[in-house]
Amino acid sequence: DAGVIQSPRHEVTEMGQEVTLRCKPISGHNSLFWYRQTMMRGLELLIYFNNNVPIDDSGMPEDRFSAKMPNASFSTLKIQPSEPRDSAVYFCASSLPLAGGSHNEQFFGPGTRLTVL
Amino acid sequence: AQKITQTQPGMFVQEKEAVTLDCTYDTSDPSYGLFWYKQPSSGEMIFLIYQGSYDQQNATEGRYSLNFQKARKSANLVISASQLGDSAMYFCAMRGVSGNTPLVFGKGTRLSVIA
Numbered sequence: 001d002a003g004v005i006q007s008p009r010h011e012v013t014e015m016g017q018e019v020t021l022r023c024k025p026i027s028g029h030n031s032l033f034w035y036r037q038t039m040m041r042g043l044e045l046l047i048y049f050n051n052n053v054p055i056d057d058s059g060m061p062e063d064r065f066s067a068k069m070p071n072a073s074f075s076t077l078k079i080q081p082s083e084p085r086d087s088a089v090y091f092c093a094s095s096l097p098l099a100g101g102s103h104n105e106q107f108f109g110p111g112t113r114l115t116v117l
Numbered sequence: 118a119q120k121i122t123q124t125q126p127g128m129f130v131q132e133k134e135a136v137t138l139d140c141t142y143d144t145s146d147p148s149y150g151l152f153w154y155k156q157p158s159s160g161e162m163i164f165l166i167y168q169g170s171y172d173q174q175n176a177t178e179g180r181y182s183l184n185f186q187k188a189r190k191s192a193n194l195v196i197s198a199s200q201l202g203d204s205a206m207y208f209c210a211m212r213g214v215s216g217n218t219p220l221v222f223g224k225g226t227r228l229s230v231i232a
Contacts, residue, residue, distance in 0.1 A: 031217040043208065043222040050217055091162065095217055105152060106220060108162035 004109035006092050012115045018080040021112045024073055025094030033106060034067055034077050035091040043091075049075065082116045089113050119144045121209050121223035128228050130199045137184070138194040138226045140209035148214045151192040153183065156206040156225070168192055169214070204230045
């Protein structure tokens with residue numbers, strides 16, 4: 001099992017540019033989560049999907065952020081235009097469907113370290 | 118709303134000793150799950166241990182155990198026989214169990230194991 005795959009691992013861009021982060025969840029997992037980690041705010045949820053449908057995007061900072069999940073094996077997080085305050089590590093995580101008695105831990109990808117200059 | 122509080126920004130422990138990392142939580146959900154994750158300097162998030170709110174026994178996974186005190190709303194992580202490789206950030210997290218919902222994380226505790 002390859003685990004959750006994220007690309008790119010590192011991204012350095014200039015303010016105003018469009019940034020697209022990609023995530024491939026573990027096969028068979030039906031929930032996908034995008035988190036952001038910063039020193040100031042820690043780990044916070046941006047958006048999550050169940051069965052490819054966005055359930056809660058209240059954590060998306062503003063209209064510059066958008067996320068899609070066109071199928072069960074791929075999701076993107078787009079920032080347009082990017083700003084220096086968007087610099088952070090962006091994690092994608094996935095989990096199995098809930099089953100009775102299951103704890104359903106979330107499996108995290110390696111993260112994308114984004115730097116906006 | 119759910120909230121996780123980790124009051125220890127940093128901890129030191131001697132190699133081979135045990136250490137307890139504190140975690141308190143707040144929730145109005147009747148059922149919930151509590152998780153601990155480890156984040157080494159390489160940055161990945163590694164799942165360590167889980168405790169369900171209705172589990173009768175404290176969870177254990179190898180050298181990790183969870184000291185769950187429901188009335189006090191605490192879920193402390195105990196690492197026995199610390200190793201140098203245990204040096205990392207440790208995050209306590211929780212979520213409700215009704216649906217595949219996101220995790221709410223604490224700010225983390227940085228553990229340093231000293232030889």
